[in-house]
Amino acid sequence: xxxxxxxxxxxxxxxxxxxxxxxxxxxxxxxxxxxxxxxxxxxxxxxxxxxxxxxxxxxxxxxxxxxxxxxxxxxxxxxxxxxxxxxxxxxxxxxxxxxxxxxxxxxxxxxxxxxxxxxxxxxxxxxxxxxxxxxxxxxxxxxxxxxxxxxxxxxxxxxxxxxxxxxxxxxxxxxx
Amino acid sequence: xxxxxxxxxxxxxxxxxxxxxxxxxxxxxxxxxxxxxxxxxxxxxxxxxxxxxxxxxxxxxxxxxxxxxxxxxxxxxxxxxxxxxxxxxxxxxxxxxxxxxxxxxxxxxxxxxxxxxxxxxxxxxxxxxxxxxxxxxxxxxxxxxxxxxxxxxxxxxxxxxxxxxxxxxxxxxxxxxxxxxxxxxxxxxxxxxxxxxxxxxxxxxxxxxxxxxxxxxxxxxxxxxxxxxxxxxxxxxxxxxxxxxxxxxxxxxxxxxxxxxxxxxxxxxxxxxxxxxxxxxxxxxxxxxxxxxxxxxxxxxxxxxxxxxxxxxxxxxxxxxxxxxxxxxxxxxxxxxxxxxxxxxxxxxxxxxxxxxxxxxxxxx
Numbered sequence: 001x002x003x004x005x006x007x008x009x010x011x012x013x014x015x016x017x018x019x020x021x022x023x024x025x026x027x028x029x030x031x032x033x034x035x036x037x038x039x040x041x042x043x044x045x046x047x048x049x050x051x052x053x054x055x056x057x058x059x060x061x062x063x064x065x066x067x068x069x070x071x072x073x074x075x076x077x078x079x080x081x082x083x084x085x086x087x088x089x090x091x092x093x094x095x096x097x098x099x100x101x102x103x104x105x106x107x108x109x110x111x112x113x114x115x116x117x118x119x120x121x122x123x124x125x126x127x128x129x130x131x132x133x134x135x136x137x138x139x140x141x142x143x144x145x146x147x148x149x150x151x152x153x154x155x156x157x158x159x160x161x162x163x164x165x166x167x168x169x170x171x172x173x174x175x176x
Numbered sequence: 177x178x179x180x181x182x183x184x185x186x187x188x189x190x191x192x193x194x195x196x197x198x199x200x201x202x203x204x205x206x207x208x209x210x211x212x213x214x215x216x217x218x219x220x221x222x223x224x225x226x227x228x229x230x231x232x233x234x235x236x237x238x239x240x241x242x243x244x245x246x247x248x249x250x251x252x253x254x255x256x257x258x259x260x261x262x263x264x265x266x267x268x269x270x271x272x273x274x275x276x277x278x279x280x281x282x283x284x285x286x287x288x289x290x291x292x293x294x295x296x297x298x299x300x301x302x303x304x305x306x307x308x309x310x311x312x313x314x315x316x317x318x319x320x321x322x323x324x325x326x327x328x329x330x331x332x333x334x335x336x337x338x339x340x341x342x343x344x345x346x347x348x349x350x351x352x353x354x355x356x357x358x359x360x361x362x363x364x365x366x367x368x369x370x371x372x373x374x375x376x377x378x379x380x381x382x383x384x385x386x387x388x389x390x391x392x393x394x395x396x397x398x399x400x401x402x403x404x405x406x407x408x409x410x411x412x413x414x415x416x417x418x419x420x421x422x423x424x425x426x427x428x429x430x431x432x433x434x435x436x437x438x439x440x441x442x443x444x445x446x447x448x449x450x451x452x453x454x455x456x457x458x459x460x461x462x463x464x465x466x467x468x469x470x471x472x473x474x475x476x477x478x479x480x481x482x483x484x485x486x487x488x489x490x491x492x493x494x495x496x497x498x499x500x501x502x503x504x505x506x507x508x509x510x511x512x513x514x515x516x517x518x519x520x521x522x523x524x525x526x527x528x529x530x531x532x533x534x535x536x537x538x539x540x541x
Contacts, residue, residue: 066355066362093450098358100450116452120483121470122337123330126452137453138334139471153473155481 073097076173083111083165091127091134094172100124101161101172106145107132111165113172114147114158125158134158207391207413212401214291218417219424220284221390226425227277228383230432231315232376234270242322244368246361249324250446257443268436274316276432278462281312289500289520292507293396299501301389304382306498311379316460318371324364329447331459332367333359334467341484358449399512458534465530466490468537493523 035043074097081103086092091104093116100116104127114134116124123138133150134143142151147158164171192198209218241260243252256263285305288294294302321332336359340350355362397408411417459467469490473482496503506514 064352066351069356093452095450102452118453121334122340123333123453123457124449124451137455137457138330139467149475153470153475153482155475155483 069098074174076171077101079103079170079172081170082168083170086111089129089132093124093126096161096172102127102134102158103163103170103172104134104145111163111170112145112147113161113163114143115161116158118154119149119156119158120152120154204414205412208394208410209413209417210395210397210401211409211411212397214287214398214401217284217287217291218395219421220280220287221387222421223280223424223428224277224284225383225387226421226428227273227280228379230273230429231270231277234266234273235372235376237266238270239372244322244365246324246364246447249322249364250443253323253443257440264440265433265436268440269432271441272432272435272439274319275461276428278312278316278460281309282462285309286520286524288396290517291396291398292504292517293398294501294504295396295399295507295510296501298389298393298396301386301393302501303498304386304389308379308382308386310494311375311382313462315371315375315379316462318367318375320460321364321367322371323443324447325444326447326451326454327444327457329359329449330453330457331463332363335459335463336363338483338487341481341487343484360449399507399510403512461531461534464534465527468530468534 077094077096079094081092081094086103086105088105088109089107091102093100094103094113095101096115101113102116102125103111103113105111114125118125118136118138118141120136120139120141123136125134125136125141125143127133128135131142133145134147135141136143136152136154140152141149141154143154143158144150147160149155149157160175161172162175164173209215238256241252241256241263243249253267256267288302288305317332317335321328336350336353339353340346342349351357353363353366354360355366458464466486470483470486473486475482477485500516501508504514504516506512507516
């Protein structure tokens, strides 16, 4: 038995009344603008493939995006340090919620606190006693005692916090 | 003895009847490697295959002891270095091997770049190669964090903040990389997954494609050699080139073992998210030129944040590198004297000078 092109045989059997012979450009469709069977299967398969891809890609993408941090951002913390623990012209890193903050005491004895996250590329800054100001070791950024970026690459000042001392307690709070 | 050999031969025949591997033999035998004064650069690719296999082998061994968590990672590496027999050797070879692999990848890339081996029809070979270099650096970056020490912690803070300065998509990419807003244990598990599965698998597939393309087009003969004319000399791939490759691999292994023994990889101090970044903090040497550039950029350039300008500039440079087969029209037409050789040379000098400055310049000046 000789082999005709695959898609002709079943179609010819299935379309007994298909009428005139098909033109060379016809892909075996029914006369008129009815969707041909081949095209229908193509669309069906294509749509299924697209749907399947989406059905896999969507949960995977959502999976890769981490859930929002449920911990509410902290507005004030009481430090475990006493005012006397910090000498003038020095600084310490403290926890402000889950972020680092820096508490410093100016050479004049005044307390100041800032976010310790460098505004350049997120390193943790430190107090340089030899320079009497704040410094970031990663890319040599300098901030003055008001948290202003004075030298190096940082584009913005450090976020400033309020410091209150009540007796032996130091309370650092976010500015509203 | 003779019986053993004939049994072995029968076994090989049995296998070959089922697998048909002997069909490949004529192809391998036919393969020739061009001989000229730049032939030495042809060894870099094979060297990279060897170093990759070495990284896979030592990496698998490290997995037997490593614990990917913020609480346990540093301690598990400490245990591996101090208690496990030859733990220091395996980790040191893995660490030094990674450095050597990136170094050889850079040499491979610059030799191909300067000898213009990216000319048609080898554009895809070049592009897969450039992608491979990127994956290599990604492996270096993700692997650096895994011991969870102070240096790695801050290097990762900076490295993941870099895409974060991009407008619109920056925050999203940073969160995706870090597994949250900050570098935490969630970042460690992400980097671990990337380092031990996603990136090695990607590297393996790209490498297979890259090697296949090299086989298809044969080794590129540099334009200067082509123009000089004269008799073309070559050596058979099997066994001449393969044996020379083997000698190179053995040398690399000996050098790595010696360096690992005399300068074991150190571990440093455990990462503390609530400690300031240590003075003299540095990334791995192959990121140094970018790190140092970011240090020198002012806070604002023409009203745009300096770091954004720097990062975009490196992004554009990477894109140019990736697309150079299509940009170097002169070389594609086989004409001499395109300016791109000077660009490549300039880039090499820039990288070398900035890297040197990174190690020599005073960190707080």
